[in-house]
Amino acid sequence: MNSTTPHPSDLDTLSLQLRRPVRDVVEIPARCTCGNPLVAATAPRLSNGIPFPTTFYLTHPAATAAVSRLEASGLMAEMSQRLSADADFAAAHRGAHENYLAERERLRGVAGLDPVWEIEGISAGGMPDRVKCLHVLVGHSLAVGPGINPLGDEALERIAEEFTPQICICATSWDHEAAVPQRDLSRHVRRRNQGFARTQDADAQDRVSQDPEETA
Numbered sequence: 103m104n105s106t107t108p109h110p111s112d113l114d115t116l117s118l119q120l121r122r123p124v125r126d127v128v129e130i131p132a133r134c135t136c137g138n139p140l141v142a143a144t145a146p147r148l149s150n151g152i153p154f155p156t157t158f159y160l161t162h163p164a165a166t167a168a169v170s171r172l173e174a175s176g177l178m179a180e181m182s183q184r185l186s187a188d189a190d191f192a193a194a195h196r197g198a199h200e201n202y203l204a205e206r207e208r209l210r211g212v213a214g215l216d217p218v219w220e221i222e223g224i225s226a227g228g229m230p231d232r233v234k235c236l237h238v239l240v241g242h243s244l245a246v247g248p249g250i251n252p253l254g255d256e257a258l259e260r261i262a263e264e265f266t267p268q269i270c271i272c273a274t275s276w277d278h279e280a281a282v283p284q285r286d287l288s289r290h291v292r293r294r295n296q297g298f299a300r301t302q303d304a305d306a307q308d309r310v311s312q313d314p315e316e317t318a
Contacts, residue, residue, distance in 0.1 A: 106130055112139050114282045119161045122283050128209045131158065131245035136270040140165060141241045146210050146218040153220040157206040160241035164275040168261040169236050181233040181253055198251040199230035202242055
């Protein structure tokens with residue numbers, strides 16, 4: 103399966119990889135040699151109305167784990183220093199930022215969404231001036247191919263012994279027999295629910311203060 107169009111089985115696989123229900127996937131821009139997703143291209147506005155700037159979301163557990171170890175090694179700070187010292191390197195990083203924005207706009211059109219003004223001009227991963235998240239840069243590199251995001255390309259080279267899209271290690275990277283997650287426990291959903299709960303509590307307090315005999 104080489105199509106970028108997400109199939110229902112792709113969405114199940116993504117949910118198993120992420121261990122939460124996947125949401126608002128527009129395309130599967132990068133796949134393992136076996137066909138499993140490596141990256142999900144997410145709509146710039148989620149169906150619950152939240153703006154979502156991380157257009158290319160790295161999902162393969164082996165890739166995300168390898169990139170996390172790379173981040174822990176201090177590579178992001180090293181890359182940020184190189185951006186400050188090397189004008190050509192910084193220009194290439196800015197070019198990756200512009201490509202990210204262009205790809206997001208393309209995907210917005212594919213999804214049939216209105217412009218998402220809240221994230222206009224904002225890409226992800228620290229672009230265009232610094233390095234904040236290697237997962238974003240690697241996801242971008244996998245999605246658009248080599249030569250666009252030089253820092254993502256470099257990170258992929260550095261993790262090649264642990265993960266490369268040319269060698270399938272999907273069988274041992276997540277539980278293929280698990281039930282597909284149905285409940286979203288991601289951080290932004292927890293925060294949204296906590297905010298809703300606080301609002302409900304405040305409303306109840308207001309009602310009690312206005313009418314002491316009314317029960318919440």
